[in-house]
Amino acid sequence: MTAGSRPVEIIGGGLAGLALGIGLRRAGVPVTVFEAGDYPRHRVCGEFIAGLPDEVSRKLGIEDVFEGSILNTKVCWFLKDRRIGDMRLPRAAIGISRFMLDARLARLFVGRGGRLVTRRRMASDVHGPGRVLTAGRRRYADSPWVGLKAHVRNLSLGADLELHLGTGAYVGLSRVEEGWINLCGLFRRRSGLRGDSPEGLARTLRSSGLFALAERVGGVELRRGSACAVAGFVFDRRVGQRGAVALGDSCAVVPPFTGNGMAMALTGAALSLDPLLDWARYRASWEDASATIQEGLQHEFRVRLRGAALLHPMLLDPAGQSCLGALARTGLLPLRPLYHLLH
Template sequence: MPTPLHSDILILGGGLAGLTNALHLTKAGLHVRLLEKGEYPRHKVCGEYISNEVLPYLDSLGFDPFALGATAMERCLLSTVEGKTVEAPLPLGGFGLSRYRMDNELYKLVLAQGGEILQETVEDVQFNQDQFTVSTRSGQEYTAPLVIGAFGKRSKLDVALDRPFMQKNAPYLGVKAHYAGDFPEDLVALYNFDGGYCGVSKVEEGRINICYLANYNTFKTYKNLATYEQEVVRKNPLLNEILHQVTPLFERPLTISQISFARKENVCEHVLMSGDAAGMIHPLCGNGMGMAITSAQLLSQEILQYFTSKHPDRQRLEAAYSAQWQQQFRKRLLFGRAFNALFYRPQFFAASISLLTILPGMLPFFIRQTHGEVVDG
């Protein structure tokens, strides 16, 4: 057995939250190791829209999305199944950038700051005598006083930690691909269809990101994605027009199943959860990436207080992070669940669109409920 490798922080998972945590903590002078089973760069199922609320924080980390070709967005559009629409300005604005490019750039920034990112598959996490021991498939062990769980929406580690949300129904399927074609650069749009909704927006290099979330119960009666898209997704005439005019840039769409929006603990068995592992907002709210970045910031700040304290207190750290997380995101999640319920009831959603056409100022109000204030660096 190789000698265990020790660090100040172990981060399990190298998605948006894990990389942001790694960059923040490495820049602050801590010895950070991040364990990620995949390689960079790679595409992920994601809406790829981020609210401008996180721009000052990203700037403080040395990350400029617009230098990477991000598109600036100022408007949002909602469409019913029948194609009736309502449009409004985005209160803070946002930008589009692919996870392929964003994650890879964060990865390079972490390495440039001296952080370690290792391609490892984590098999087990143990906590004993105030220290974690993490075992990987390669047979290597890693130790650290703190571990961040940033392993995304659903992981084998959630099973190993016996997290309650894993016992609940997770009936959602996510599908995403990039396309070439015409679509307004400043617009992020959501198109309702029976059993789901589809987001369309631009990312770098003029690519169009089309990503939809469907209830698996509406999908399972069809043989494949192509049939489901033709028989269900394209019933929205506006979405059908877009899909008819664009050209796929992927050999095949990316998919992810068993997506859960159930409540999660922010800390489990002393593992500090970050990003989607701590909690997810429904994608139709359009701010999951911003939420992941903000949760990483909150956690990094609390961890730095822990390490600079004369008397580090794990219990205080865990309680403070959980309180901060709930204060920041509880209202967003409540509104997100309400919006999701509305989208899956087409008649109610159509009535809501009719009301919003009469009172268009209500849409920016609802958007603000699922977004936060500008996050300082």
């Protein structure tokens, strides 16, 4: 243990947990990350990191993990089979698979002297000094959502990110490494949702009213092991958890159409770094450090979480979609102002 530094335990080795661990290790704090799974592993995620400030990566010391990733600037929106809007992002979004990103972060954390304990599921409701919760989304058995993702090849894209709005569903497609395209969607829960074969994906897309996309997906090559699904989550715009230092999705869950959940996880880790260092070096109590972190998270995320919660139903409900379609026809779809609100 580094002399004069209290140790930190992090529950959950996803983006928030590993990035925070790397930042703390850079300052010499002894850190253990407990991770229920192992690396590398595919995760349900759009793998499109929008709105990540450079200073967040710099502060955490994780710039190198994005090396060789795709830079995305052009986004096009489709409503059912109709192209309704095109937009150039004010700053490039990063395309990298979670398979690669999480493994690189884990390697960097261990390389910096962090202790990584994998295949260890810890209690996520035990809080106290030195314990940080980064265990991802809270579980809700009656959630209406299912997330599906798979990497596919032999498909051409009309933009860096295609975002397709369907019936009770939306689906994003964007490039990740080695020529793979990540297809990831959020669907209202129902039977018959499959993403583990091109035929299953095509059926799922057809049943969501995305016929043209289903046609394109029917003949793709699927990356072995990449298909996965997740259920039991909700979009939770309450920031933080009572009595805990909670970051990333454990703090709040933004709807995936924003492409901002990963940037939020990393930003939360970066803004927690100084208060946690103050605690580790006996310059602040745990209560003060937690309160500073909570205030910082509220300040940073409140507006975008509210905005995303208001817009999300519009993307999925028929009335909201008609409204979007009408705005698109009159050329008034406010894509850029919405981007700024949500990032």
